[in-house]
Amino acid sequence: MMRNRxxxxxxxxxxxxxxxxxxxxxxVLALPLGLxxxxxxxxxxxRRAQEDPGMVLKILTAITLERPAGKTDLxxxxxxxxxxxxxGNYPDLSYAQALRNGDLPPNVEVIEFFxxxxxxxxVPVAQQNYISANYTHIARDMMARGVNVIAQLFCDARSGGKTLYSLSSNPDVTLDGVRMMREKERAGKKIAIIGQKNPNLPFMYGDAVVGPDFFDAVVDQPDYYFDLFAPPKMSVSTEDYLIGLNASTLIRDGGTLQIGIGSLGDAITCGLQLRHTENAVYREILTALRIPDRFGPxxxxxxxxxxxxxxxxxxxEMLVDGYISLYRSGIIRRKVYDDEILQQLLNExxxxxxxxxxxxxxxxxxGAVRPVLTGADVLYLRRFGFIRENWYIEDGFMTDGALRVSxxxxxxxxxxxxxRHCLGTDLKTGTLIHAGFFLGPNQFYEALRDMSEAERKQINMTSVQHVNQLYGCPYASQRLKTLQRRHGRFVNAALMVTLSGAVIxxxxxxxxxxSGVGGQYNFVSMAHALPDARSVIMVRSTRPKGREIHSNILWxxxxxxIPRHLKDVVVTEYGIADLRAKTDREVIAALLNITDSRFQDELLREARRAKKLPRDYRIPDAFRENLPGRSEAILAPFREKGFFPAFPYGTDFTHEELVLAKALKGLKEEMSGKAIPIPRLGSAIKSMGTPDAARPYLERMKLDNPITARESMMQRLVVYALVSGGHI
Structure with a gap:
């Protein structure tokens, strides 16, 4: 099969x-994560494994994407x-449904690292078959588990009379995995690298571009060209915006940025755009929130x-759509170059x-070039745009085929x-973004596809080994990456933080x-390894649990x-805690300052009991008003001017869907709350009519003309949810 690939x-x-x-x-099948x-x-x-019990199929992957499906009729x-x-026509992965339902055949195993x-x-089987590992170790771990087949989505393009393939969304592990598998193949192991074509993928450049012989087999069937999985944009809450504003003050101009997906990623993107395009308003907001007063140093x-x-x-690690917004705003514009001398000269x-x-x-x-240019020197100069593309060296002279210059x-x-004749005008082949994979909403994919070839060439989709760490990568030296990543700010989200500085x-x-460790540990570690970098962990100070509120800052x-010895910067909606080089006492005090004030006293008592704070220590008055109502009041005038919308980058939901989502969420919380008198709820539903204002929402739910008794009850539930939530 694999002789002429x-x-x-x-x-x-x-x-x-x-x-x-x-x-x-x-x-043993390895699949890229996500898209x-x-x-x-x-x-x-x-399907073949289901039909043939004599076949053994092990699937190694991460982020198996599934179309959302409701659990109840509503x-x-x-x-x-x-x-x-x-x-659209995104095809479900059969193994995912079987895994979720507990229906995996005994000869099939699914293992995920994220x-x-x-x-x-x-899902017990999924919990049991999880590999906890850094993203950069996954290719190695896949080899250790005997991977012999990779199946990867790709797209193609014609350039210079040749057909090129792009790994597009996922060169992250595949580049390293295929390199390792080819080494095994040369040692006699039988392997298969399968590519499946999907032209809906944006053709991305950099290390993601490979020749057709990268694959052993290519599946190309137009009926298989499916719509890309596109998770919708989620709303950005007030807490998220405040976290994004705080984090945006920690990004150094002329530096390096890493951010992740989700509403917190959108929030810091908004903060950075506001800082750059509406700087006077940005500073006014910061002042109103007393951020410079409390965290100016x-x-x-x-x-x-x-x-x-x-x-x-x-x-x-992940190219999120926020980078496109930052690029269009003129914020992502510092280019780096694949040469140590050139990069150092730029830095200086x-x-x-x-x-x-x-x-x-x-x-x-x-010492980048010699004073008497050689062929290698000319290639170097032409590669980076120092001389014009049509000039080359011949017998000690530069020539464009007509003129000759010594x-x-x-x-x-x-x-x-x-x-006068040869010198170029602008540097060439610079890179604005290095990234390992991408996943996002449809408008993000459209934005990538709509970019010109020259713009997309400024985004280098590459190995996760390249992006997530400084060492052990065949694509760039540690010194080059250190030069490129000056003033690195690696911004990641967390669930919780302990008062010792450990991150969950x-x-x-x-x-x-x-979820998984992914690249978070890598980036935190790299922030400590680079001379001028910082790790910034964003965490919401509280989380709801039913009708209760819990602190995300814990004793x-x-x-x-992330262990406590790698502590650095933590950001909540209430401010910034710089933990680097701090004693336990200083770390605890800094984190208490950005804790929701409803939980400060109990945490303070815990620290005193453990003798980590003096018995007479008091949280400064300036940090005793960390309450959500205060922040909402401060931002209200700016909201009236159009700042801080719920969906700053648009939404895939219609107006009716947004209202219904809030109403049904409130109904679910009410019916699951232990303190709610369900009989009274039932009486309220029975006595309720059908207001005209509810009709668009009932039509959306196909409950405007109920036929069965069950549909009538669902209609009443929806009306109750809309009325009780104040939506109509």
């Missing part, structure tokens, strides 16, 4: 036939039209509040993006002629896994993701 297939089952014939019936799964090919393999009525509209958030809290030392004159460079300000004659002297002085730049006259991001105290917890 790739072989092309129009049918996934035919491809599976040949894969099994080549590698045998014991298949990059070759769904139809994977389903064909799973949830299903709400979700089904939305899911059909948003996810769960879709909270997706498998109640942290801001001055770590970040700033001015606009981004130099711009930022992105080095991020000796050269800039616009090329001048002085650049030649600096390059010669730094390549000996020690002679002033030659140098002047060289600059992936699991619960009882051992249940919510202690039975599980941690």
């Amino acid at each position: 790739p072989l092309f297939y129009e049918n996934a089952d035919r491809c599976v036939d040949d894969v099994i014939e080549h590698v045998g019936k014991n298949i 990059g799964k070759a769904n139809q090919t994977v389903n064909a393999l799973f 949830e299903q009525r709400f979700l089904e039209p939305f899911v059909a509209r948003l996810f 769960h879709r958030t909270a997706a498998y809290l109640s 942290h801001i001055r030392e770590i970040g700033g509040t001015g606009g981004f004159e130099k711009g930022l460079y992105g080095a991020t 300000g000796q050269i800039g993006e616009q090329i001048t004659a002085r650049h030649l002297d600096i390059l010669i002085e730094s 390549a000996d730049l020690t002679d002033p006259e030659n140098r002047n002629e060289f600059c 991001s992936d699991g619960l105290e009882n051992g249940e896994v919510i 202690n917890y039975g599980h941690t993701t």
Whole structure:
């Protein structure tokens, strides 16, 4: 099968036939996380394992995407039209449903290293078959488990008369995994690298671009070109906005930015855009919130509040749509270059993006090129735009095929002629963002596809080894990455933080896994390894649990993701705690200052009992008003002016769906609350009519004309939820 790669297939089952014939019936299948799964090919393999008990199929992956499905009739009525509209013809992964239902055949095993958030809290097999590991170790761990097949989604493009393939959304683990598998192949192991084409993927450049022979087999069937999985944008709460504002003050102009997905990622994006495009308003808001008064030293030392004159460079595990917004706002514009000397000269300000004659002297002085140019020197200069594309060297002379200029730049006259005819105008091949994978809403994919080729070439989709750590990567040296990632600010979200500075991001105290370690530990560790970098952990100060509110800043917890000795900066909606180089007493005091005031006293008592704070220690008065009502009141005038909308980057929900979502959520909480008198609720529903204002919402739920008694009861429930929640 694999002698002349790739072989092309129009049918996934035919491809599976040949894969099994080549590698045998014991298949250890590695799939990219998230978007990059070759769904139809994977389903064909799973189906074959279901039909053949003699076959063994082990699937290694992460973030298995599933279209949302409601558990109750009301949830299903709400979700089904939305899911059909948003996810189109996205094909479900058969193994995911079997895993969730407990129906996996005994010859099939699914192992994940990162769960879709909270997706498998109640699925024992998924909890048992979770691998806790840094993202950068996954390719290695997959090899240790005997991976012999990879199935990856890709897209293609024609360039210079050649067909190129792009791993697009997921070069992250695949690049390293395939390299390791080819080494095993050379040692005699039988493997198969399968690519499934989907032109709906944006063609991304950088290390994601491979030749067709990267794959052993290619499945190309237009009927398989499915709509990309596109999770909807979620609303950004007041707490999220406040966290984003606080975090935005910690980003250094001319530096490096890493952010993640979700409402907190959107919040910091909004904060950065406000800082850059509406700086006067931004400073006014910060002042109203007393952020400079209380945290001014942290801001001055770590970040700033001015606009981004130099711009930022992105080095991020996940390319989120926030980066596109930052790029369009002129914030993501600091380019980095794949050369240590050039990057150092840029960092030092000796050269800039616009090329001048002085650049030649600096390059010669730094040893980047020789004063008498050689062929290698000319290639170097042309690669980065120092000389025009059509000039080359021949017999000691520069020529464009017509003119000839001496390549000996020690002679002033030659140098002047060289600059007049050969010198370029702007640096070329710079990278604005390095990223490992992407996943986002449909508008994000559209934005990537709509970018020009030149714009997309400034985004280097690459290995997670490249992005998430400084060492052990074949794509760039540790020194180069250190130079590129100056003033790194690695901003990640967490669930909870202990008063010792330990961070909980992936699991619960009882051992249940919510998501995974992913790259968070990598970035925290890298922030300590780089000379001028900082790790910023964003955490909401509280969380609801039923009708109760719990603090996310705890005295202690039975599980941690980031140990206390890697503590750095923690941000809540109430402010900034700089924990680096601090004693236990100082760490606790700083975290108490950004804790919700409803929980400060009990945590203070815990610290005193443990003798970590003096018995006479008092939380300063300036931090004793950490209450949500105060923040809401301060932001209200700015909301009236159009700032801080619920969906700053748009939403896939209709107006009716947004209202229904809030109403049904309130109804669910009310009916599950232990203190709610359910008989009284039932009486209220029975006595309630059908207001005209409820009709658009009932039509959306297909409950405007109920036929059965069950539909009539659901109609009354929806009306009750709308009325009791104040929505109509």
